[in-house]
Amino acid sequence: MTDIEISPFIADLPKAELHMHLEGSLEPETLIRLAGRNGLKLPYADAEAVRRAYSFDSLQSFLDLFYLGLTVLQTGRDFYDMTAAYLARAARENVRHAEVFLSPQAHVRRGIPIAEVMDNVLAALADAGVRFGMSSGLIVVIQRQFDESDALDMIAAVKPWRDRIVGLGMGGPELGNPPSKFTRAYDVGRCDCGWHTMAHAGEEGGADYVRDALHTLKCERIDHGVRCETDPDLVRELAERGIPLTVCPMSNCMLNVFPDMASHNIRRLHEAGLCITVNSDDPSYFGGYINANFAAIQASLGLADKDLWQMARNGFTSAFISEEQRRIYLDEIEAHRPKV
Numbered sequence: 001m002t003d004i005e006i007s008p009f010i011a012d013l014p015k016a017e018l019h020m021h022l023e024g025s026l027e028p029e030t031l032i033r034l035a036g037r038n039g040l041k042l043p044y045a046d047a048e049a050v051r052r053a054y055s056f057d058s059l060q061s062f063l064d065l066f067y068l069g070l071t072v073l074q075t076g077r078d079f080y081d082m083t084a085a086y087l088a089r090a091a092r093e094n095v096r097h098a099e100v101f102l103s104p105q106a107h108v109r110r111g112i113p114i115a116e117v118m119d120n121v122l123a124a125l126a127d128a129g130v131r132f133g134m135s136s137g138l139i140v141v142i143q144r145q146f147d148e149s150d151a152l153d154m155i156a157a158v159k160p161w162r163d164r165i166v167g168l169g170m171g172g173p174e175l176g177n178p179p180s181k182f183t184r185a186y187d188v189g190r191c192d193c194g195w196h197t198m199a200h201a202g203e204e205g206g207a208d209y210v211r212d213a214l215h216t217l218k219c220e221r222i223d224h225g226v227r228c229e230t231d232p233d234l235v236r237e238l239a240e241r242g243i244p245l246t247v248c249p250m251s252n253c254m255l256n257v258f259p260d261m262a263s264h265n266i267r268r269l270h271e272a273g274l275c276i277t278v279n280s281d282d283p284s285y286f287g288g289y290i291n292a293n294f295a296a297i298q299a300s301l302g303l304a305d306k307d308l309w310q311m312a313r314n315g316f317t318s319a320f321i322s323e324e325q326r327r328i329y330l331d332e333i334e335a336h337r338p339k340v
């Protein structure tokens with residue numbers, strides 16, 4: 001991936017990132033370092049060899065590497081360092097609020113004590129608040145390839161931290177694992193735990209998966225959702241209800257959801273009146289953090305600064321934050337509204 005030039009407008013824009021997987025922020029150098037620190041053998045000699053492996057033809061081909069990469073996370077310190085590194089980078093990109101995804105099942109199944117994971121991720125989020133003055137929220141993500149009882153076990157395992165978790169999401173291989181597989185888990189997350197809800201839908205799956213996430217799981221946001229476009233009634237409903245889509249343009253190109261950025265539908269969805277936000281998904285695997293994603297859609301789709309501003313503003317209106325906090329961020333971004 002060639003380096004994308006970040007305009008001063010994009011760099012200075014206050015942003016909320018609502019769709020990023022902490023485990024997808026492990027840079028190749030970090031993978032190698034943590035593997036060494038923990039005495040693990042990866043099938044890569046160095047960071048360059050890891051980078052060369054980042055050539056995907058589908059969601060599954062990426063997920064195979066994602067699940068291999070996260071095995072370097074062994075100790076509480078590893079989880080703290082990973083989270084702190086992402087937040088420091090996000091702060092440099094003027095992310096003012098980050099809602100970060102964590103996949104507890106991927107760690108508990110490897111025998112990592114859940115308290116090591118949760119206490120350290122939450123500590124890093126709290127420390128970033130002090131260090132960078134940024135706010136954050138933690139979202140636990142169901143891995144949809146496992147059955148619902150596994151998801152319910154995960155929810156029970158993180159329940160001691162229930163009040164410090166903001167939401168429940170779902171990731172993993174989409175095709176063959178429709179949202180309705182997890183109806184009970186989402187009921188528990190929403191009703192018993194008081195969490196906000198979202199799900200990956202319409203990334204590789206069709207518009208019917210987006211409908212399912214919206215109607216069966218009662219999701220408040222849809223992660224990706226770009227394949228909603230084949231269903232005009234659904235697009236109308238998403239627009240009328242103001243359901244945010246957390247779109248990840250570079251991810252979509254790397255995983256062949258679109259053949260290239262010029263073919264991405266983010267501009268059409270925005271112009272259809274949908275609440276579109278821009279996010280990085282798994283930034284170390286997909287070649288860029290949030291500013292690169294904004295820059296890439298502007299360069300390839302001819303979006304004006306006012307469109308990017310609207311999408312950045314949507315991040316704050318879509319975030320799971322207090323109304324008081326929202327007002328502060330909306331005032332902040334108002335000061336960056338383009339004149340034309």
Ligand SMILES: Nc1ncnc2[nH]cnc12
Pocket residue numbers: 021024059066170171172173200203251281282
């Ligand atoms: N883009 C993606 N889709 C589904 N699950 C994921 N887990 C991490 N990244 C993901």
Ligand SMILES: [Zn+2]
Pocket residue numbers: 019020021171200223281282
């Ligand atoms: Zn994702």
